[in-house]
Amino acid sequence: MTELSERIQSVISDEPVVLFMKGTPEFVMCGNSGRALEALRAQGAPVTAVDILRDPSIRQELQDVSGWPTIPQVFVKGELVGGADITQELAESGELKRLLEEKLGANYTDGAEERVVDVLSSAAA
């Protein structure tokens, strides 16, 4: 396992909600990443974002870790929820909120904030 994939793995397992996306929440670089972000925001979820455009190796290593071929990817409590379409569908049906409550506790929106972590530097997460 490379150092990078270890860092990706630990962000996934340590952070309540992780969004691997193109760009950052402030500067979204892809429509699908934006859709996943908005779906999470609509539930008031705490979002830890990883910008995969920082380096091509992030996408490659992430794909090896998750087995999911496309970006974005949403994880809750270490488990892959899916890409933009699934996240949006689950948000619209109310299932995303139920999932967040079940995994993170009913008051998961308390103090929820968005942050960006850098998996390229060893100081990350």
Next chain:
Amino acid sequence: MAVDRLEFLLRDAFPDATELSVEDRTGGGDHFQVTVGSPQFAGLSLLDQHKLVNGALAEPLRDGTIHELRIKTKGTAA
């Protein structure tokens, strides 16, 4: 053409599809919306349904044919 290739791969993976379409969303031949209705999806989570579609399209996803993929799956009665 990419649309035909994707449709061929999906028909191969979901021979019993009740609904199957591939739309080139931008006309550029690399942003696609695929819709598949199949009894294969019955009882599966959305994640597992999408995994089947991603699996069917693994090659064009890997070789860069697909730049962006949107998936809509529908579980239907057999």
